[in-house]
Amino acid sequence: MNQQLTIGLIGFGVVGEGVYHVLQNTPSLGATIKKIAIRHPEKKRNAPSALFTTDLFEILNDEEINVVVELIDDAEIAFQIVQTALSTKKHVVSANKKMIALHLPELIELQRTNKVSFLYEAAVCGSIPIIRNLEEYFDNDLLNAISGIVNGSTNFILTKMDEQKLSFEEALKLAQEKGFAESNPALDVEGKDAVNKLCILLKHTFGINTLPYEILHKGITQITSNDANYATEKGYKIKLLANAIRISEDEVVSYVLPRFLKDDHPLARVHNEYNGVLLSSSLADEQFLYGKGAGRYPTSSAVLSDLSALRYGYAYEYKKSGTGKTYTLNTDFLLKVYVGFPEDEAVNLSDFETIHERYISNNEQYIIGTITLEKLIHATWTQSPDVSIIELNEETDLRKADFLYEEKIEQLEEALT
Amino acid sequence: MNQQLTIGLIGFGVVGEGVYHVLQNTPSLGATIKKIAIRHPEKKRNAPSALFTTDLFEILNDEEINVVVELIDDAEIAFQIVQTALSTKKHVVSANKKMIALHLPELIELQRTNKVSFLYEAAVCGSIPIIRNLEEYFDNDLLNAISGIVNGSTNFILTKMDEQKLSFEEALKLAQEKGFAESNPALDVEGKDAVNKLCILLKHTFGINTLPYEILHKGITQITSNDANYATEKGYKIKLLANAIRISEDEVVSYVLPRFLKDDHPLARVHNEYNGVLLSSSLADEQFLYGKGAGRYPTSSAVLSDLSALRYGYAYEYKKSGTGKTYTLNTDFLLKVYVGFPEDEAVNLSDFETIHERYISNNEQYIIGTITLEKLIHATWTQSPDVSIIELNEETDLRKADFLYEEKIEQLEEALT
Numbered sequence: 001m002n003q004q005l006t007i008g009l010i011g012f013g014v015v016g017e018g019v020y021h022v023l024q025n026t027p028s029l030g031a032t033i034k035k036i037a038i039r040h041p042e043k044k045r046n047a048p049s050a051l052f053t054t055d056l057f058e059i060l061n062d063e064e065i066n067v068v069v070e071l072i073d074d075a076e077i078a079f080q081i082v083q084t085a086l087s088t089k090k091h092v093v094s095a096n097k098k099m100i101a102l103h104l105p106e107l108i109e110l111q112r113t114n115k116v117s118f119l120y121e122a123a124v125c126g127s128i129p130i131i132r133n134l135e136e137y138f139d140n141d142l143l144n145a146i147s148g149i150v151n152g153s154t155n156f157i158l159t160k161m162d163e164q165k166l167s168f169e170e171a172l173k174l175a176q177e178k179g180f181a182e183s184n185p186a187l188d189v190e191g192k193d194a195v196n197k198l199c200i201l202l203k204h205t206f207g208i209n210t211l212p213y214e215i216l217h218k219g220i221t222q223i224t225s226n227d228a229n230y231a232t233e234k235g236y237k238i239k240l241l242a243n244a245i246r247i248s249e250d251e252v253v254s255y256v257l258p259r260f261l262k263d264d265h266p267l268a269r270v271h272n273e274y275n276g277v278l279l280s281s282s283l284a285d286e287q288f289l290y291g292k293g294a295g296r297y298p299t300s301s302a303v304l305s306d307l308s309a310l311r312y313g314y315a316y317e318y319k320k321s322g323t324g325k326t327y328t329l330n331t332d333f334l335l336k337v338y339v340g341f342p343e344d345e346a347v348n349l350s351d352f353e354t355i356h357e358r359y360i361s362n363n364e365q366y367i368i369g370t371i372t373l374e375k376l377i378h379a380t381w382t383q384s385p386d387v388s389i390i391e392l393n394e395e396t397d398l399r400k401a402d403f404l405y406e407e408k409i410e411q412l413e414e415a416l417t
Numbered sequence: 418m419n420q421q422l423t424i425g426l427i428g429f430g431v432v433g434e435g436v437y438h439v440l441q442n443t444p445s446l447g448a449t450i451k452k453i454a455i456r457h458p459e460k461k462r463n464a465p466s467a468l469f470t471t472d473l474f475e476i477l478n479d480e481e482i483n484v485v486v487e488l489i490d491d492a493e494i495a496f497q498i499v500q501t502a503l504s505t506k507k508h509v510v511s512a513n514k515k516m517i518a519l520h521l522p523e524l525i526e527l528q529r530t531n532k533v534s535f536l537y538e539a540a541v542c543g544s545i546p547i548i549r550n551l552e553e554y555f556d557n558d559l560l561n562a563i564s565g566i567v568n569g570s571t572n573f574i575l576t577k578m579d580e581q582k583l584s585f586e587e588a589l590k591l592a593q594e595k596g597f598a599e600s601n602p603a604l605d606v607e608g609k610d611a612v613n614k615l616c617i618l619l620k621h622t623f624g625i626n627t628l629p630y631e632i633l634h635k636g637i638t639q640i641t642s643n644d645a646n647y648a649t650e651k652g653y654k655i656k657l658l659a660n661a662i663r664i665s666e667d668e669v670v671s672y673v674l675p676r677f678l679k680d681d682h683p684l685a686r687v688h689n690e691y692n693g694v695l696l697s698s699s700l701a702d703e704q705f706l707y708g709k710g711a712g713r714y715p716t717s718s719a720v721l722s723d724l725s726a727l728r729y730g731y732a733y734e735y736k737k738s739g740t741g742k743t744y745t746l747n748t749d750f751l752l753k754v755y756v757g758f759p760e761d762e763a764v765n766l767s768d769f770e771t772i773h774e775r776y777i778s779n780n781e782q783y784i785i786g787t788i789t790l791e792k793l794i795h796a797t798w799t800q801s802p803d804v805s806i807i808e809l810n811e812e813t814d815l816r817k818a819d820f821l822y823e824e825k826i827e828q829l830e831e832a833l834t
Contacts (some may be wrong), residue, residue, distance in 0.1 A: 022700060025557075075705055082433075095674070126701075127698075127700070127702070127704065128704065129550060129554040129702035132550075132553065132554055133546060133549075133550070136549065136553065136722075136726065137546040137549055137722050138722075139722070139725055142443075142718075172816065184819065188727065264686075266686075266707065269681075269683075269686065280775075281544075281718060282714075283439060283544070283714040283715065283717055283718035283721065284543075284544035284708055284709060284714070284715050284718035285709050285714070285715060286707075286708060286709070287544065287545070287706075287707065287708040288705070288706070288707035289704075289705070289706055290683065290704065290705035290706075290707075291701055291702070291703060291704040291705065291706075292701060292702050292703070297699075297700040297701070297702070298701050298702060299697060300700055301559075301700035301701040302701075305554050305555075305556070308556055309553065312734075317729075323445055324445075390587070
């Protein structure tokens with residue numbers, strides 16, 4: 001049961017180096033790193049040089065190595081590595097959300113065929129044990145909704161825009177200086193990182209297989225100081241949320257959008273590089289998890305927990321996929337949104353189901369109305385970099401699913417009388 | 418691996434009835450209730466009468482029953498039931514925190530000897546999966562602190578005292594009307610329920626065996642409207658917290674006390690019957706979990722998750738007890754406290770290490786000072802029902818343990834250079 005882990009570490013960046021040093025400091029884990037694969041041998045490394053290799057196959061072909069910890073950026077190379085490792089019956093721990101979002105069904109198949117484990121807690125919300133909790137604890141197919149701040153960089157930027165009244169560009173620069181955003185931050189600020197994570201969450205929450213490009217995802221690049229001022233005036237915080245909400249017995253609505261949140265919403269209080277996830281379950285009702293979503297040691301802690309679980313033969317079981325119950329993604333769902341845009345922008349008003357407010361001034365316009373998710377995905381004006389679309393729903397996402405909670409409780413109460 | 422569960426349910430109160438009906442509605446779990454033991458056969462029950470028995474041994478002697486779900490109030494009878502069930506190789510799921518706090522080492526021994534599982538997620542913080550996370554996720558002995566609102570009734574009372582400016586007595590009455598407090602609420606409001614839960618958390622966080630009476634625990638009965646006004650004036654919320662903080666390599670400080678918290682503290686925002694737990698880990702830093710701490714369905718959801726885990730042969734491993742590292746409880750630790758008392762009360766000023774503030778008026782007095790935990794436990798004036806002792810430390814508990822975080826990070830950073 002208590003398996004000895006001999007690790008091949010692939011990638012020695014911020015997290016890779018963190019994992020190396022944490023393992024050095026956690027001898028109780030009984031895990032040793034045998035080899036570390038890197039791409040740039042010329043760089044100075046803070047580990048014995050004998051450990052390093054530029055040849056991936058020194059790890060992949062080494063039969064003594066039973067665990068590959070994959071911590072590189074490139075999703076396609078990572079996929080090849082993980083495929084090979086699983087096929088040669090090595091367990092894999094990865095933090096590569098893009099790779100996982102793009103290839104999850106194949107990877108699950110591979111781990112099953114080869115009877116090995118593929119764990120990736122670090123890929124979603126850094127240190128927050130969300131995957132493990134969805135797998136092991138909230139595993140009775142009673143979940144109704146999940147909403148989360150899943151990207152630390154954008155949350156840091158939004159926090160600074162709010163607290164220090166910085167523009168998006170200034171806040172982004174600050175995030176880069178602090179090491180919370182990549183030099184090429186597009187993945188983060190355009191919502192692509194969030195939608196990758198949402199795809200993984202959809203699998204573990206509802207058993208849904210999907211791909212990132214199939215899901216509406218907006219980032220925060222469109223958010224102007226007008227939008228930020230609107231938020232301040234109304235007492236809102238703007239947060240980028242990844243959502244999946246069960247709207248009927250077999251349909252789920254899912255999207256990544258910025259959202260105005262009142263200060264008493266649990267997610268409104270998740271600041272800076274922190275992440276937070278709000279779950280709604282039929283029985284447990286509201287559950288909230290909060291912790292650091294990025295950074296060397298928080299991410300290392302998730303990798304460490306996966307390694308610790310491997311010692312006991314742990315594997316995800318994807319229980320929600322085996323229930324016989326299948327959910328489809330529905331886009332014919334009304335969202336209440338704030339749409340901000342400059343004077344000369346052609347927002348098509350007829351795309352809205354209803355328009356509640358319209359504001360026009362010399363330098364800004366906004367509309368508050370309801371529109372289907374379908375229209376938000378396909379209308380051309382929604383793609384403009386000058387149009388900001390921010391969800392405006394004062395209820396928590398959970399309350400959208402409340403009818404399910406109420407219904408369930410009612411059924412149960414009825415059964416009781 | 419996927420074990421069929423045949424359940425004997427003992428107790429059919431609020432939670433027992435909830436579990437029964439939830440299982441009826443969750444056929445996917447493959448768990449059936451064969452028998453339900455009750456004490457009062459004359460009561461009308463919302464389940465087929467053939468299921469009920471008043472003879473416990475119809476369950477304990479039934480070899481087909483492989484799981485006992487124990488949901489009665491009486492801790493000593495519960496202990497006898499659980500002992501017998503484990504000894505006859507039945508798994509046990511229990512929510513009886515008092516019984517567990519008083520008998521944990523014996524019960525662990527019994528489950529090991531008999532190679533069965535004894536699970537009790539519902540005993541601590543209702544629906545929040547805190548035990549499972551401490552066992553399975555935060556299992557690398559890097560935890561530095563845990564602080565939690567672990568009792569829903571007292572938190573409901575404190576919330577109403579704050580929001581509606583009710584007196585303790587009025588708020589208690591409201592809690593009883595809403596079903597959040599027992600008709601005999603002593604266990605809750607005197608902090609006894611909280612300290613029972615703290616004992617269980619100490620085992621799963623630090624591997625410490627202790628007993629409730631060995632740990633300082635105050636409740637909220639002493640809190641007067643003067644104290645509540647002080648909180649409001651200073652912008653604090655009063656919360657009853659159960660704490661365990663690592664203060665050195667081998668020492669932990671632990672106590673249950675009300676505390677003044679600034680509004681930006683995560684635990685200050687846990688209202689009404691909700692519970693919340695804040696963890697500090699060397700690597701992951703701050704982690705926060707929040708959810709309903711009481712009620713029929715939230716508690717049932719925890720029982721359900723334990724049953725679901727049983728199907729896969731899950732058992733707690735008490736990993737923190739097997740590391741070779743042992744912690745002792747230290748009481749020679751300085752706490753900053755507010756002490757409120759009426760004119761004629763003899764608070765011994767010489768028990769304080771330092772006194773920062775002293776306020777005297779016609780109808781109230783208070784002192785703000787530092788005092789050792791040892792003195793708080795043993796001084797006679799601290800036992801008076803007219804003296805309220807409220808911790809006043811503007812930092813989160815985690816920051817007390819921050820030196821450990823900083824130290825760890827420094828060690829790691831040093832290793833990197």
